[in-house]
Amino acid sequence: MIQTQAVVAVIEDYFNLAYEPASRDFNNVFHPSCVVQWVQEGKLHVLSSQEYAALINGRASPRSTGAPRDEAILSIENISESLSTATVRVRIGNKLFNDHFAMHKVDGRWRIAVKASTIVRTFD
Numbered sequence: 001m002i003q004t005q006a007v008v009a010v011i012e013d014y015f016n017l018a019y020e021p022a023s024r025d026f027n028n029v030f031h032p033s034c035v036v037q038w039v040q041e042g043k044l045h046v047l048s049s050q051e052y053a054a055l056i057n058g059r060a061s062p063r064s065t066g067a068p069r070d071e072a073i074l075s076i077e078n079i080s081e082s083l084s085t086a087t088v089r090v091r092i093g094n095k096l097f098n099d100h101f102a103m104h105k106v107d108g109r110w111r112i113a114v115k116a117s118t119i120v121r122t123f124d
Contacts, residue, residue: 096121
């Protein structure tokens with residue numbers, strides 16, 4: 001139960017970071033070695049943690065544009081004492097994503113190590 005609570009806390013920080021990047025420390029959510037990946041037009045795209053931080057900090061935050069929040073934890077699985085996976089839904093601006101996380105506990109802290117993402121809906 002304690003592991004699940006720690007994983008949920010990181011996911012909640014991720015939701016807040018996605019809505020307003022200035023509200024959270026990126027490095028408390030994502031491990032510095034994290035990779036972010038998605039498929040677009042049949043091609044796999046991959047960003048490093050630093051590239052992803054620059055991307056989210058370089059765009060207008062959903063909060064600043066008045067975009068609604070829509071987020072949910074769809075599943076969590078604790079694989080071992082130091083590995084959990086989670087699938088979440090999050091709206092960022094006009095796009096609704098399903099994200100799948102591999103999360104590791106390193107140096108006593110849970111953080112996202114892999115984020116695989118797909119757009120499930122675009123709003124007008």
